[in-house]
Amino acid sequence: MINKKTKKDLFTLICVIIGALIMAVNIKTFVRAGNLFPGGFTGLTVMIQRIADEYFNVSVSYSFINITLNAVPAIIGYKTIGKRFTIYSCLMILLTGIFVDFLPSTPLTYDPLLIAVFGGIFNGVGIAFALRGKASSGGTDFIAVYLSDKLHAPAWNYVLGLNAVMLVVAGLLFDWNQALYSIIFQFVSTQVVGALHVRYKKVTVHIITSKPDDLSEKLMIYTHHGITRFEGHGCYSNQPRTLLYTVISTEELKEVIRFVHLVDDKAFINVMKTNSLEGRFYQEPIN
Incomplete structure (x- = not known):
């Protein structure tokens, strides 16, 4: 192996x-x-x-x-x-x-x-x-x-x-x-x-999930990025829903989406281009 x-x-x-x-x-x-x-x-x-x-x-x-x-x-x-x-x-x-x-x-x-x-x-x-x-x-x-x-x-x-x-x-x-x-x-x-070369390009990811505790904990460990949590209510399902908000680099996006669906296969993910970012942001070392 x-x-x-x-x-x-x-x-x-x-x-x-x-x-x-x-x-x-x-x-x-x-x-x-x-x-x-x-x-x-x-x-x-x-x-x-x-x-x-x-x-x-x-x-x-x-x-x-x-x-x-x-x-x-x-x-x-x-x-x-x-x-x-x-x-x-x-x-x-x-x-x-x-x-x-x-x-x-x-x-x-x-x-x-x-x-x-x-x-x-x-x-x-x-x-x-x-x-x-x-x-x-x-x-x-x-x-x-x-x-x-x-x-x-x-x-x-x-x-x-x-x-x-x-x-x-x-x-x-x-x-x-x-x-x-x-x-x-x-x-x-x-x-x-x-x-x-998309290493230095950023995207904002909104994840609506019914498994917020499990997903947020695992996702922070997996990406080393901070996550902000918002509580809400699904109008269609009439069930409680949680919105997880995070910013990642574009090169991480495919792996992050795959990881999210492994934890919650019914998660709804919205990705938005981030033109500018101020504040602390973890960038994976080149080496």
Whole structure:
């Protein structure tokens, strides 16, 4: 019987491998075909490769540059975010580099707008896979995750601003068209990550139940979130009913609904999007 920790590590490993493969294929299929800079340390790596190639006529390994650049953020991530998160993020950096160095170049299109849009989508999906497994693609992702944990809100748009600065430099050194299309690429990627990564999004859950004592006690232990209880009367059933009110993260929602129905299979659940939240809120640690 596989224990919970082993399952968790296996799930993370699968997410990291899939994410690394998607990002590598994206680089060899879209990014290189459009001479784009995908943002973050991946984009900085590509930019350094192009500087070495065009200005010094030297071919430099993607893996070598990418691992070197990520060394400092990895150390910071290890100290501020956590050991497990950093180790798996480093594994993704390593795997992405290996895949990029060994996969053949297979461009699907040379249309810069198609490359910017679909390349951005693939890039965002690759990052989202890593984040789903509680890892990252490294570089500026360490910054985004750190800020998101501190702010309890998505910080990917802040990283988009940092990437825009790098892309301006790319425009000055190479070609403004490529740099501007790269900004589109990065914007699309950021929006995809924001849509798929729901860790910092909140929902309000209203549960009407006839088993309030049992459900509230078990649910608080299961989620570590506080619950407020309101007593009422069911107009249709003409029976006493209790409303349990709680706020959880969106990524917890499916499991919470499943758990509630295990305790009370007749519970009525209403879920509402939470746009803003003030006060204490338990966020499950990344590690």
